[in-house]
Amino acid sequence: MNFDTIKKKLEALGYKVSCFDTTAEATEYINGEIDGKTVGFGGSMTLEEMGLYKALSTHNDVRWHQRIPEGKTSKEVRLAANAAEIYVSSVNGLAETGEIINIDGNCNRVASIFYGHEKVYLVAGENKIAKDYDSALWRARNIASPLNARRFGLKTPCAVGELRCYDCKSPERICRGLSVLWSKPMTGEFEIILIGEKLGY
Template identity: 45%
Template structure:
């Protein structure tokens, strides 16, 4: 992983870049950065692993994460109307593009529109040399692992090999893919937070 190249690429695309050795350091940074603002969170094993939700709930007036609420669909909608949105990434190219695949679309939508600030939190395992490699990882590593975690009825769950079959299963978990290429117009701040740990899927 070429962190300097990634930093240059991301900053050249209008983003800020932060780099932490541990998830705990990243979570502490975000808890300070986001004090007093409302925060929505997308489904993310990385956010879960670094304990961010608990750190934010004491500091922010509203922290909306459907993983923590009984009515998940209502929480997904509420999370689309917060000041700040936090998401993981399925893959990041050293050339600066960020790739995410969604089933319902709430996470992809909220990284594109509706918030003043966006923070993408990702472990070093998500970084790939090129955009092509990043799309490959999102489709053939992150998505099948997510499908397996849900134990849905799809070929990527049944097969031994970790790969996507571009299935037509009604339980398919990958229905839309976004590639963030530049800070979205109208967003005050977009920041990539890279952590020197393997996190998420």
């Protein structure tokens, strides 16, 4: 996939942008960039598929609630991730017009993306890219969120029915917080990692 147009748009919005043809190349790059740091991960199938936790953990202190150490709770790990020097997350939707969209249940991920770290890396496979804001938001609500609900084995309408958002009132609903980055936040570094393969939901 040619990332030239979206790369230029994101750079104009203040982000550093790095593009890779393959997942392996992107993983190798991030692993080489982060060393001796505390690193927080957001919940993400993209990061899982990249094998990034295993790579970074050999020379960093990585906090991820999908890998809870013995004697720790999920809440403790989430809080530790939020306090990390570096934060890494995927995205649910990335518009060619530059908007970056994420939907969250506990909202630890969207909170961490916004503020508090030396640097934030946001990773997106080519399947996450949409033509504009409305399309990226639609993707996050009607593709990414239902697939995550199914992954968790929930009984929300989107998990058991047609793949779409029902704007449900289910107690198991995981669409509870929405974050939109219109431009790079004023504090901290942000780098967008674009990968020419399909990753995550």
